[in-house]
Amino acid sequence: MTENELQNWLFETSLHRELQQLGVVTALLELDNVTKDPSLENIAFDWPRLMLAASILARSDKRAHKEASLRIATGATLLPTSEPIRDAAAVLFDKLSNHRSAALAEQRGRVRPNLASRLGIALRMEDQRRLLESSVLLEASGDRLAVNEFQLKFWTAAAEARTWLSASAPTASGKTFLVLKWLVDSLGAGKVKRAVYLAPTRALVSEIEASLTEIISQSGLDAEVTSLPSTQKYSAAIKDSTKCVFVFTQERLHLLANLMKEQLDIDLVVVDEAHKIGDPQRGVILQDAIERLLRSSPDLRVAFVSPATQNPEVLLDDAPQTTPKRAVDSDVATVLQNIIVAHQVPAKPTKWALQFRHGDEYLPIGTLTLASKPNTMKKRLAFIAAAVGERGGTLVYANGAADAEEVALLISQLTGTTGEVDQELVDLADLARKCVHKNYMLAPLVERGVAFHYGNMPSLIRLEIERLFRKGKLKFLVCTSTLIEGVNLSCRTIVVRGPKKGKSTPMEPQDFWNLAGRAGRWGDEFQGNIICIDASDDAIWPTGVPQRTRYPIRRETDTALSKLDELMNYIASRPITSSPEPNQVRAFEQVSAYLTTTFMRERSFATAPWARRKSEEDLRKLEQVLSEATAGMSVSAQIGSRNPGVSLFGLERLLGYFRAYPGPPEDLLLAPSESDDAYARFSKIMERVNEQVLPVFLPTTLIPLHALIVLEWMKGFSLPTIIRKRIEYLQRRGTAFDIAKVIRDTLELIESSARFLAPRYFSAYVDVINQHLREIGREDLIDDDLDIGVALEFGVTSITMRSLMELGMSRISAVALYEIIALDGLDEEGCIRWVTERRDQLDSIGLPTIVVREVRERVLAHGSFGG
16 A cells, blocks of 8 residues: 555545544534533544554645644644643644644643653654754844745745745735745845835735834844835935835835836835735736836846635746746645534524534534524624634624624623723723724724724724734624735634625635634634534525635736627727726726726737737737727826726826816816815816716715715814714704714725725826826926825825824824824924924823824834834
């Protein structure tokens, strides 16, 4: 029998029953308020035999075999076993390159310290050999870093100069940690001076910026991290030859490229959540951002990082032909994720039967008892979560922000209080009341150890929620799809019922497993449980609880180009309509904008990276259609490059409108936010965009509200002020309202309108009007001092507020501090001086404690006096 045959026999036949039992009894260890199923009584394991089998399976390349070995090691560590068996489990963890689980076992007292002293000479020598083989050298410091199998493959590939990388591994495998360590080591070793880290969402930008700052600080490296597209930061890095990492969304990278007029010299770009290149909303913008960097930085090195993808090598197709390419693909588990289904016991609404899924089989675990009868779907989710995750570390998935708030409120009523509320929770509640609204539902919830989490929340509040959840001070966290976008947050248990992405779209299996990967984060837990409620209900789970699967990567441009005839028809019709059919807009608008700009700039697709994947005949037909569609187009191709995703055809129509406008050109200008007529002008611009470019500010009846929110955001109003003004307006009209909904809707409007649609389309509008002003000899009307995209992205026009944010402060803190600063024109040095002079008064001037902490960490830390 070959080793491979032996491994298959052990997994499929010899150990099948014991692996099932191990899964059930270890999963049960993490569950609260569960009465064990009678079938689990008197189960005994032959541990010497299991440990031998596990050591054989550990040598396999198959995920299932390694996971079985990991399950045995985990069971031996957590269940009542002898010390020699637990020592053997720690050795087995090391064989699996799972040193963090071995360290966790020692940290939790399951394995005594100084394991090596209890091993024989042969095992000690093997342990040392494994330690060397499973560690990498940090060039900058000379230290060695213990890594797992995936991390070792990545580091080895990354050591090859100039190589483009595409790395894929399951959630919880330590991807982000290692990539950040590699990035910092590359900075320290002098291989990289300027790097860009691209994240798909602002939530992930905030997290990565904080993590990078911490790693750089620990390494003693002199390097700056910023998430602001700042010409000052970039120019200083070039002039002083300092090391800098820009942590951006793809939109922010375009903003910096616009500000620098394409003159960017970047050594390395890391593209996190790289499978999002297939996203209908942002995929084209991401692809365009990478290509834009390549045009200005031809020696740019690119590293793509994605969670559990089927074909990571696809992302390397667009690399320059002479560039070395390496795909690093791993499917090895570092922690166990147990699928547990929950069904109501017939005629007993407070009793729920739990079953453990092993392959296609479901095995009884026991019966969960709830505190009350759940008579609604939200109560099912809340009551089961509160009961099964009583010890804390419990994530609950909700299908939207409103559901998250309601479920969190229900859970909070079922959690016991332990006397005095922890001060850090009090501080978070104070921040929510003072910097969002005095009646923000989050505040009283966090005081009971419960929180909700969604993408439109202010970043400082969201990061503080994540920090306190990791510390265990928040026991329950009700989240939305923000966590699927890469936010690195781990837990012990996830509770979910019919998960959706958006309001009505059932979650794809890949997204489900990306979410499931948050349960049992590597180094924090040995395993995690995913509780799936009503799993047999086809209406709730149309395709059942998904089996483990991986993301297929396909660029959004490739998807559109695969429907070439439809795409060409759309391009041909676009010059004559500003209101294409909505489904076609979703499928083709951004891709057609990208193709049109590329064609106008190059007059050919011959050098386009994606052109290698299309036939010469297809390229010829596409070029012919675009040649005819763009004949006579006078709007500059540069405007298309500056405004990715916005159709040049729509902008050409807008330019025609300006040329035909009978009144003075001053009427068409964007007014400064402080101007008395700014609101009227913003409203009018939105109407023109809808009529001439594309209907995006919808419904049109809400344009006044869109314009008001955009104006208030751009003026630098605080969230409490914006929300208060909205409530006062509703009160004046006598309109009934729910405060929680007004707060949510305001946050959503800020995110979708003020920070997404308005920056994109107002920036394009300004570029077109400026072209028109140059054509008619009225350059005197062009305002070069304000970049509307940056002003709206960050919600600042004041120099002082911008300086505070360039020092690393969140907008919420910058606004709070700015409200007590009288001077409007302070640069960074001036802000540091102002804070320094009042450093002893910071705790007594009414700012929330968390804001004061950020002021000390971000502003005072820049002074020579330290922080």
